[in-house]
Amino acid sequence: MIEPDIDQFTLVLQPTDMFDFDEWREWVANNLINAFLVQSRMLKLFDDFGDSDVKLPEGYTVGYAFINAPFYLCIAYHEAFSKMGVIVKFSAYAWHEYQKRYEEEFNEPIHLHSFFKLIDSDEYEFRLSRIDMCCDFFNENIDIAKLKRSIEEGRTELRYGKY
Numbered sequence: 708m709i710e711p712d713i714d715q716f717t718l719v720l721q722p723t724d725m726f727d728f729d730e731w732r733e734w735v736a737n738n739l740i741n742a743f744l745v746q747s748r749m750l751k752l753f754d755d756f757g758d759s760d761v762k763l764p765e766g767y768t769v770g771y772a773f774i775n776a777p778f779y780l781c782i783a784y785h786e787a788f789s790k791m792g793v794i795v796k797f798s799a800y801a802w803h804e805y806q807k808r809y810e811e812e813f814n815e816p817i818h819l820h821s822f823f824k825l826i827d828s829d830e831y832e833f834r835l836s837r838i839d840m841c842c843d844f845f846n847e848n849i850d851i852a853k854l855k856r857s858i859e860e861g862r863t864e865l866r867y868g869k870y
Contacts, residue, residue, distance in 0.1 A: 714839040742830035
């Protein structure tokens with residue numbers, strides 16, 4: 708069985724309304740975060756949202772997370788560079804835990820496309836800035852050592868992108 712899945716993904720939220728420079732750090736960034744939390748229903752699924760206790764994504768200065776969570780889910784922004792927007796970074800474990808809890812709470816599954824519909828808001832625009840896919844092979848009788856040697860000796864090649 709071959710099971711493709713999402714390893715991690717990152718969203719960037721940008722405000723839809725104009726604002727002055729100081730307003731970004733005073734209230735705009737946090738307003739976007741609150742709107743996202745409401746739209747995604749995260750506060751209903753997880754406890755203890757607060758100042759981040761995990762490493763912030765590179766280049767971001769203010770961050771929030773679910774405290775003592777066993778996964779990496781960080782929401783952050785740079786207080787001086789509003790063009791960076793608000794970043795929402797999900798690890799694979801965070802995404803799977805969100806999916807599991809969402810289905811338990813609302814009795815319906817959620818996938819990335821339905822998540823995007825769920826978080827749609829007049830407060831912000833969002834874009835997917837990164838998505839890493841994975842593909843797990845179960846009971847396929849693949850000899851990892853042979854595959855590794857085949858790649859090293861040039862008999863098998865890995866490709867990335869459009870071919």
